Amino acid sequence: MKTIQVNLDKRSYPIHIESGLIKQIPTILSERNHGQKWVIISQQGIIDRYGKALVEQLSEAGFYSITIDVPTGEKAKSFEEYQIVLSRMVEAGCDRSSVILALGGGVTGDLAGFAAATFMRGIDYFQIPTTLLAMVDSSIGGKTGINITEGKNLVGSIYQPKGVLIDPDMLNSLPRQEVVSGLGEIIKYGAIRDKAFLIRISLWLDDIDTFPFEKAITRSCEIKAAIVASDEREGNLRRILNFGHTIGHALEAYLGYGKIRHGDAVSYGMTCAGWISNQLGYLSNSKYTILKNAIQKLPLPLLPKLDHDKMLSFVKKDKKTVSGKLHFVILNELGSAATTHNVTHDLMLKSLKEIQ
Ligand SMILES: NC(=O)c1ccc[n+]([C@@H]2O[C@H](COP(=O)([O-])OP(=O)(O)OC[C@H]3O[C@@H](n4cnc5c(N)ncnc54)[C@H](O)[C@@H]3O)[C@@H](O)[C@H]2O)c1
Ligand SMILES: [Zn+2]
Structure with a gap:
Protein backbone atom coordinates (compact mmCIF):
# COMPACT_ATOMS: atom_id res chain seq x y z
CA MET A 1 0.00 0.00 0.00
CA LYS A 2 1.26 3.47 -0.89
CA THR A 3 0.92 6.01 1.90
CA ILE A 4 1.39 9.74 1.46
CA GLN A 5 1.33 11.95 4.52
CA VAL A 6 -0.34 15.37 4.46
CA ASN A 7 1.82 17.17 7.02
CA LEU A 8 -0.22 19.67 9.01
CA ASP A 9 1.15 19.26 12.55
CA LYS A 10 -1.60 17.93 14.79
CA ARG A 11 -4.00 17.75 11.87
CA SER A 12 -1.70 15.59 9.70
CA TYR A 13 -3.28 12.61 8.00
CA PRO A 14 -2.39 9.79 5.63
CA ILE A 15 -3.59 9.17 2.09
CA HIS A 16 -3.61 5.39 1.48
CA ILE A 17 -3.70 4.19 -2.12
CA GLU A 18 -4.09 0.57 -3.20
CA SER A 19 -6.14 -1.50 -5.60
CA GLY A 20 -8.74 -3.44 -3.63
CA LEU A 21 -8.27 -1.19 -0.58
CA ILE A 22 -12.01 -0.99 0.10
CA LYS A 23 -11.86 -4.50 1.59
CA GLN A 24 -9.18 -3.39 4.03
CA ILE A 25 -11.12 -0.42 5.40
CA PRO A 26 -12.32 -2.19 8.58
CA THR A 27 -8.73 -3.18 9.36
CA ILE A 28 -7.39 0.32 8.64
CA LEU A 29 -10.03 1.89 10.89
CA SER A 30 -10.13 -0.78 13.58
CA GLU A 31 -7.99 1.03 16.15
CA ARG A 32 -10.37 3.99 15.97
CA ASN A 33 -13.46 1.89 16.64
CA HIS A 34 -14.61 2.32 20.21
CA GLY A 35 -18.25 1.37 19.75
CA GLN A 36 -19.27 4.75 18.34
CA LYS A 37 -21.56 5.25 15.33
CA TRP A 38 -19.97 5.31 11.89
CA VAL A 39 -21.98 7.29 9.36
CA ILE A 40 -21.52 6.38 5.70
CA ILE A 41 -22.67 9.28 3.51
CA SER A 42 -23.05 8.23 -0.11
CA GLN A 43 -25.30 8.14 -3.18
CA GLN A 44 -27.68 5.28 -3.94
CA GLY A 45 -25.77 3.95 -6.98
CA ILE A 46 -22.52 3.88 -5.02
CA ILE A 47 -24.21 2.39 -1.96
CA ASP A 48 -25.51 -0.46 -4.14
CA ARG A 49 -22.17 -0.99 -5.81
CA TYR A 50 -19.77 -0.55 -2.89
CA GLY A 51 -21.53 0.73 0.23
CA LYS A 52 -23.52 -2.39 1.09
CA ALA A 53 -20.44 -4.61 1.00
CA LEU A 54 -18.58 -2.06 3.12
CA VAL A 55 -21.39 -2.03 5.71
CA GLU A 56 -21.27 -5.83 5.87
CA GLN A 57 -17.51 -5.90 6.33
CA LEU A 58 -17.67 -3.18 8.96
CA SER A 59 -20.40 -5.03 10.81
CA GLU A 60 -18.41 -8.29 10.78
CA ALA A 61 -15.50 -6.37 12.24
CA GLY A 62 -17.64 -5.01 15.08
CA PHE A 63 -18.43 -1.53 13.75
CA TYR A 64 -21.88 -0.04 14.24
CA SER A 65 -22.68 1.87 11.03
CA ILE A 66 -25.59 3.73 9.50
CA THR A 67 -25.89 4.84 5.89
CA ILE A 68 -27.28 8.17 4.70
CA ASP A 69 -27.99 8.53 1.00
CA VAL A 70 -27.79 11.90 -0.71
CA PRO A 71 -28.90 12.81 -4.26
CA THR A 72 -26.54 12.88 -7.22
CA GLY A 73 -25.41 16.15 -8.79
CA GLU A 74 -24.80 19.62 -7.40
CA LYS A 75 -28.23 19.68 -5.75
CA ALA A 76 -26.77 17.46 -3.02
CA LYS A 77 -24.58 20.40 -1.99
CA SER A 78 -27.52 22.45 -0.73
CA PHE A 79 -28.73 23.71 2.64
CA GLU A 80 -31.71 21.38 2.36
CA GLU A 81 -29.61 18.25 1.93
CA TYR A 82 -27.12 19.41 4.54
CA GLN A 83 -29.97 19.86 7.00
CA ILE A 84 -31.37 16.41 6.15
CA VAL A 85 -27.98 14.78 6.77
CA LEU A 86 -27.62 16.47 10.18
CA SER A 87 -31.19 15.60 11.20
CA ARG A 88 -30.71 11.97 10.25
CA MET A 89 -27.55 11.85 12.30
CA VAL A 90 -29.36 13.23 15.34
CA GLU A 91 -32.25 10.79 14.83
CA ALA A 92 -29.75 7.92 14.65
CA GLY A 93 -28.30 8.97 18.00
CA CYS A 94 -24.99 10.29 16.70
CA ASP A 95 -22.84 12.31 19.05
CA ARG A 96 -19.40 13.91 19.16
CA SER A 97 -17.67 10.57 18.97
CA SER A 98 -19.40 9.60 15.71
CA VAL A 99 -17.27 9.39 12.59
CA ILE A 100 -18.36 10.15 9.02
CA LEU A 101 -17.16 8.13 6.03
CA ALA A 102 -17.66 10.14 2.82
CA GLY A 113 -16.99 17.04 4.95
CA PHE A 114 -19.04 20.14 5.74
CA ALA A 115 -21.44 18.06 7.83
CA ALA A 116 -18.42 16.69 9.72
CA ALA A 117 -16.97 20.19 10.15
CA THR A 118 -20.15 21.50 11.73
CA PHE A 119 -22.01 18.62 13.43
CA MET A 120 -21.69 19.30 17.17
CA ARG A 121 -18.90 21.78 16.29
CA GLY A 122 -16.90 19.21 14.39
CA ILE A 123 -16.46 15.43 14.34
CA ASP A 124 -13.92 13.15 12.66
CA TYR A 125 -14.34 12.06 9.07
CA PHE A 126 -12.58 10.08 6.37
CA GLN A 127 -12.72 10.57 2.64
CA ILE A 128 -13.24 7.47 0.50
CA PRO A 129 -13.22 9.04 -2.98
CA THR A 130 -14.81 7.07 -5.81
CA THR A 131 -14.29 9.40 -8.81
CA LEU A 132 -10.91 10.15 -10.34
CA LEU A 133 -11.43 13.86 -9.65
CA ALA A 134 -12.11 13.19 -5.99
CA MET A 135 -9.14 10.79 -5.70
CA VAL A 136 -6.63 13.34 -6.98
CA ASP A 137 -8.20 16.58 -5.86
CA SER A 138 -11.33 17.17 -3.81
CA SER A 139 -10.72 14.54 -1.10
CA ILE A 140 -7.37 16.11 -0.16
CA GLY A 141 -6.87 19.48 1.45
CA GLY A 142 -9.95 19.83 3.62
CA LYS A 143 -12.03 22.19 1.49
CA THR A 144 -15.62 21.36 2.35
CA GLY A 145 -18.81 23.18 1.54
CA ILE A 146 -22.15 23.63 -0.12
CA ASN A 147 -23.67 25.95 -2.72
CA ILE A 148 -26.18 28.76 -2.31
CA THR A 149 -28.37 30.33 -4.97
CA GLU A 150 -25.81 33.09 -5.47
CA GLY A 151 -22.98 30.72 -6.30
CA LYS A 152 -21.10 27.48 -5.91
CA ASN A 153 -19.07 26.66 -2.79
CA LEU A 154 -19.93 29.99 -1.17
CA VAL A 155 -20.56 28.39 2.23
CA GLY A 156 -17.96 26.11 3.69
CA SER A 157 -14.99 25.45 5.87
CA ILE A 158 -11.45 24.17 5.68
CA TYR A 159 -11.68 21.06 7.80
CA GLN A 160 -9.21 18.25 7.30
CA PRO A 161 -10.21 14.59 7.25
CA LYS A 162 -8.46 12.03 9.45
CA GLY A 163 -7.47 10.06 6.38
CA VAL A 164 -8.10 9.55 2.67
CA LEU A 165 -8.63 5.97 1.51
CA ILE A 166 -8.23 5.49 -2.25
CA ASP A 167 -9.08 2.28 -4.11
CA PRO A 168 -8.29 2.87 -7.81
CA ASP A 169 -10.27 -0.30 -8.69
CA MET A 170 -13.44 1.72 -8.10
CA LEU A 171 -12.68 3.57 -11.31
CA ASN A 172 -13.71 0.43 -13.22
CA SER A 173 -17.35 1.40 -12.78
CA LEU A 174 -16.88 5.13 -13.32
CA PRO A 175 -18.35 6.39 -16.62
CA ARG A 176 -15.70 7.33 -19.20
CA GLN A 177 -16.62 11.04 -19.23
CA GLU A 178 -16.11 11.24 -15.46
CA VAL A 179 -12.68 9.67 -15.91
CA VAL A 180 -11.82 12.25 -18.57
CA SER A 181 -12.84 15.04 -16.19
CA GLY A 182 -10.42 13.72 -13.54
CA LEU A 183 -7.65 13.43 -16.13
CA GLY A 184 -7.88 17.20 -16.64
CA GLU A 185 -6.88 17.76 -13.00
CA ILE A 186 -4.06 15.21 -13.36
CA ILE A 187 -2.66 17.16 -16.34
CA LYS A 188 -2.86 20.25 -14.12
CA TYR A 189 -0.51 18.71 -11.53
CA GLY A 190 2.08 17.97 -14.19
CA ALA A 191 1.73 21.45 -15.67
CA ILE A 192 2.17 23.32 -12.39
CA ARG A 193 4.70 21.12 -10.60
CA ASP A 194 6.35 18.32 -12.57
CA LYS A 195 7.32 18.59 -16.22
CA ALA A 196 8.47 14.96 -16.53
CA PHE A 197 5.09 13.84 -15.13
CA LEU A 198 3.29 16.03 -17.67
CA ILE A 199 5.23 14.44 -20.49
CA ARG A 200 4.51 10.94 -19.17
CA ILE A 201 0.80 11.76 -18.83
CA SER A 202 0.75 12.93 -22.42
CA LEU A 203 2.25 9.63 -23.59
CA TRP A 204 -0.12 7.59 -21.39
CA LEU A 205 -3.06 9.49 -22.92
CA ASP A 206 -2.31 7.94 -26.32
CA ASP A 207 -4.33 5.00 -25.02
CA ILE A 208 -6.66 5.85 -22.13
CA ASP A 209 -7.58 2.16 -21.78
CA THR A 210 -4.09 1.35 -20.55
CA PHE A 211 -3.63 4.57 -18.53
CA PRO A 212 -1.76 3.68 -15.29
CA PHE A 213 -4.26 5.24 -12.90
CA GLU A 214 -2.64 4.10 -9.67
CA LYS A 215 0.68 5.68 -10.64
CA ALA A 216 -0.90 8.91 -11.82
CA ILE A 217 -3.12 9.16 -8.73
CA THR A 218 -0.13 8.61 -6.45
CA ARG A 219 1.97 11.36 -8.08
CA SER A 220 -1.00 13.74 -8.15
CA CYS A 221 -1.71 13.13 -4.45
CA GLU A 222 1.97 13.70 -3.60
CA ILE A 223 1.86 17.06 -5.37
CA LYS A 224 -1.41 18.16 -3.82
CA ALA A 225 -0.36 16.97 -0.34
CA ALA A 226 2.90 18.93 -0.51
CA ILE A 227 1.14 22.11 -1.62
CA VAL A 228 -1.57 21.85 1.03
CA ALA A 229 1.04 21.12 3.72
CA SER A 230 2.90 24.34 2.94
CA ASP A 231 -0.15 26.50 2.44
CA GLU A 232 -3.31 25.10 3.99
CA ALA A 250 -16.34 31.11 -15.79
CA LEU A 251 -17.16 28.44 -18.37
CA GLU A 252 -18.97 26.34 -15.75
CA ALA A 253 -20.96 29.32 -14.48
CA TYR A 254 -21.79 30.56 -17.98
CA LEU A 255 -22.95 27.17 -19.28
CA GLY A 256 -24.77 26.42 -16.01
CA ASP A 264 -13.45 19.36 -18.56
CA ALA A 265 -13.96 23.08 -17.92
CA VAL A 266 -10.53 23.19 -16.26
CA SER A 267 -8.96 21.51 -19.30
CA TYR A 268 -10.37 24.22 -21.55
CA GLY A 269 -9.28 26.82 -18.99
CA MET A 270 -5.72 25.42 -18.95
CA THR A 271 -5.46 25.77 -22.71
CA CYS A 272 -6.40 29.46 -22.39
CA ALA A 273 -4.10 30.01 -19.39
CA GLY A 274 -1.24 28.29 -21.25
CA TRP A 275 -1.79 30.54 -24.27
CA ILE A 276 -1.86 33.60 -22.01
CA SER A 277 1.41 32.45 -20.38
CA ASN A 278 2.88 32.23 -23.87
CA GLN A 279 1.60 35.66 -24.90
CA LEU A 280 3.04 37.25 -21.76
CA GLY A 281 6.42 35.78 -22.64
CA TYR A 282 6.61 33.25 -19.80
CA LEU A 283 6.14 30.06 -21.78
CA SER A 284 7.83 29.32 -25.10
CA ASN A 285 5.83 28.29 -28.16
CA SER A 286 7.13 24.73 -28.04
CA LYS A 287 6.28 24.32 -24.36
CA TYR A 288 2.81 25.72 -24.84
CA THR A 289 2.37 23.21 -27.67
CA ILE A 290 3.36 20.32 -25.35
CA LEU A 291 0.68 21.39 -22.86
CA LYS A 292 -1.93 21.98 -25.53
CA ASN A 293 -1.23 18.62 -27.18
CA ALA A 294 -1.62 16.76 -23.88
CA ILE A 295 -4.99 18.45 -23.30
CA GLN A 296 -6.09 17.78 -26.85
CA LYS A 297 -5.64 14.05 -26.32
CA LEU A 298 -8.59 14.15 -23.90
CA PRO A 299 -11.91 13.37 -25.55
CA LEU A 300 -13.50 16.55 -24.20
CA PRO A 301 -17.13 17.33 -24.96
CA LEU A 302 -17.50 19.91 -27.73
CA LEU A 303 -18.40 23.38 -26.51
CA PRO A 304 -21.53 25.10 -27.76
CA LYS A 305 -21.09 28.51 -29.40
CA LEU A 306 -19.93 30.83 -26.61
CA ASP A 307 -20.81 34.47 -26.09
CA HIS A 308 -17.27 35.41 -25.05
CA ASP A 309 -18.11 38.70 -23.32
CA LYS A 310 -20.94 37.23 -21.37
CA MET A 311 -18.83 34.28 -20.35
CA LEU A 312 -15.99 36.44 -19.09
CA SER A 313 -18.40 38.51 -17.02
CA PHE A 314 -18.39 35.50 -14.67
CA VAL A 315 -14.68 35.95 -13.96
CA LYS A 316 -15.45 39.01 -11.82
CA LYS A 317 -17.76 36.99 -9.61
CA ASP A 318 -15.17 34.29 -9.02
CA LYS A 319 -13.66 33.69 -5.58
CA LYS A 320 -10.17 34.07 -7.04
CA THR A 321 -10.82 37.78 -7.39
CA VAL A 322 -9.57 39.10 -4.04
CA SER A 323 -10.35 42.76 -3.16
CA GLY A 324 -11.12 43.40 -6.82
CA LYS A 325 -7.78 41.95 -7.97
CA LEU A 326 -7.61 38.90 -10.17
CA HIS A 327 -4.97 36.34 -9.18
CA PHE A 328 -4.41 34.64 -12.50
CA VAL A 329 -2.26 31.51 -12.51
CA ILE A 330 0.27 31.34 -15.34
CA LEU A 331 3.05 28.89 -16.17
CA ASN A 332 6.54 30.31 -16.30
CA GLU A 333 7.84 26.87 -17.33
CA LEU A 334 6.28 23.47 -17.77
CA GLY A 335 6.14 22.24 -14.18
CA SER A 336 6.31 25.69 -12.63
CA ALA A 337 3.45 28.09 -11.95
CA ALA A 338 2.99 31.54 -10.45
CA THR A 339 0.22 34.08 -10.04
CA THR A 340 0.07 37.48 -11.70
CA HIS A 341 -2.24 40.49 -11.69
CA ASN A 342 -1.18 41.37 -15.23
CA VAL A 343 -3.79 39.44 -17.15
CA THR A 344 -6.18 41.88 -18.77
CA HIS A 345 -9.75 41.27 -19.79
CA ASP A 346 -8.69 41.73 -23.39
CA LEU A 347 -6.03 39.02 -23.16
CA MET A 348 -8.51 36.57 -21.64
CA LEU A 349 -10.96 37.40 -24.39
CA LYS A 350 -8.35 36.68 -27.07
CA SER A 351 -7.36 33.42 -25.37
CA LEU A 352 -10.85 32.04 -25.91
CA LYS A 353 -10.02 31.70 -29.60
CA GLU A 354 -7.81 28.76 -28.58
CA ILE A 355 -10.84 26.77 -27.46
CA GLN A 356 -13.36 27.99 -30.02
N1 LIG B 1 -13.16 20.25 -2.06
C1 LIG B 1 -12.35 20.48 -3.07
O1 LIG B 1 -11.15 20.79 -2.91
C2 LIG B 1 -12.88 20.33 -4.47
C3 LIG B 1 -12.00 20.32 -5.56
C4 LIG B 1 -12.52 20.10 -6.84
C5 LIG B 1 -13.88 19.90 -7.01
N2 LIG B 1 -14.71 19.93 -5.92
C6 LIG B 1 -16.15 19.69 -6.05
O2 LIG B 1 -16.32 18.35 -6.51
C7 LIG B 1 -17.57 18.25 -7.17
C8 LIG B 1 -17.40 17.41 -8.42
O3 LIG B 1 -16.96 16.14 -8.02
P1 LIG B 1 -16.92 14.89 -9.04
O4 LIG B 1 -16.36 15.31 -10.32
O5 LIG B 1 -16.28 13.78 -8.29
O6 LIG B 1 -18.46 14.60 -9.34
P2 LIG B 1 -19.61 13.83 -8.55
O7 LIG B 1 -19.32 13.69 -7.12
O8 LIG B 1 -20.88 14.49 -8.94
O9 LIG B 1 -19.56 12.38 -9.23
C9 LIG B 1 -19.85 12.23 -10.58
C10 LIG B 1 -20.85 11.11 -10.84
O10 LIG B 1 -20.18 9.86 -10.77
C11 LIG B 1 -20.91 8.96 -9.96
N3 LIG B 1 -19.90 8.06 -9.38
C12 LIG B 1 -18.99 8.39 -8.44
N4 LIG B 1 -18.16 7.38 -8.24
C13 LIG B 1 -18.54 6.37 -9.06
C14 LIG B 1 -18.03 5.08 -9.32
N5 LIG B 1 -16.92 4.62 -8.74
N6 LIG B 1 -18.69 4.30 -10.22
C15 LIG B 1 -19.79 4.78 -10.87
N7 LIG B 1 -20.29 6.02 -10.69
C16 LIG B 1 -19.67 6.80 -9.79
C17 LIG B 1 -21.62 9.84 -8.97
O11 LIG B 1 -22.72 9.19 -8.41
C18 LIG B 1 -21.99 11.02 -9.85
O12 LIG B 1 -23.19 10.76 -10.54
C19 LIG B 1 -18.03 19.69 -7.44
O13 LIG B 1 -19.09 19.98 -6.58
C20 LIG B 1 -16.81 20.53 -7.08
O14 LIG B 1 -17.17 21.78 -6.56
C21 LIG B 1 -14.22 20.12 -4.67
ZN1 LIG C 1 -10.48 21.81 -9.90
Missing part, protein backbone atom coordinates in the same frame (compact mmCIF):
# COMPACT_ATOMS: atom_id res chain seq x y z
CA LEU A 103 -18.03 7.48 0.12
CA GLY A 104 -18.38 9.11 -3.29
CA GLY A 105 -17.16 11.81 -5.64
CA GLY A 106 -16.48 15.46 -4.93
CA VAL A 107 -20.14 16.27 -4.38
CA THR A 108 -20.51 13.71 -1.59
CA GLY A 109 -17.10 14.58 -0.15
CA ASP A 110 -17.80 18.31 0.00
CA LEU A 111 -21.21 17.86 1.63
CA ALA A 112 -20.14 15.10 4.04
CA ARG A 233 -5.49 28.21 3.78
CA GLU A 234 -4.66 29.35 0.26
CA GLY A 235 -2.08 32.08 0.68
CA ASN A 236 0.12 32.18 -2.38
CA LEU A 237 1.29 28.66 -3.07
CA ARG A 238 -2.08 26.89 -2.88
CA ARG A 239 -3.38 29.35 -5.45
CA ILE A 240 -1.35 27.61 -8.16
CA LEU A 241 -3.78 24.70 -7.84
CA ASN A 242 -6.21 27.06 -9.55
CA PHE A 243 -4.29 26.87 -12.82
CA GLY A 244 -6.93 26.77 -15.56
CA HIS A 245 -9.68 27.50 -13.04
CA THR A 246 -10.30 31.22 -13.69
CA ILE A 247 -11.59 30.59 -17.19
CA GLY A 248 -12.72 27.07 -16.25
CA HIS A 249 -15.03 28.36 -13.51
CA TYR A 257 -23.54 24.03 -13.32
CA GLY A 258 -24.02 20.43 -14.30
CA LYS A 259 -23.81 21.28 -18.02
CA ILE A 260 -20.06 20.77 -18.16
CA ARG A 261 -17.93 18.64 -15.87
CA HIS A 262 -15.51 20.51 -13.62
CA GLY A 263 -12.36 18.82 -14.95
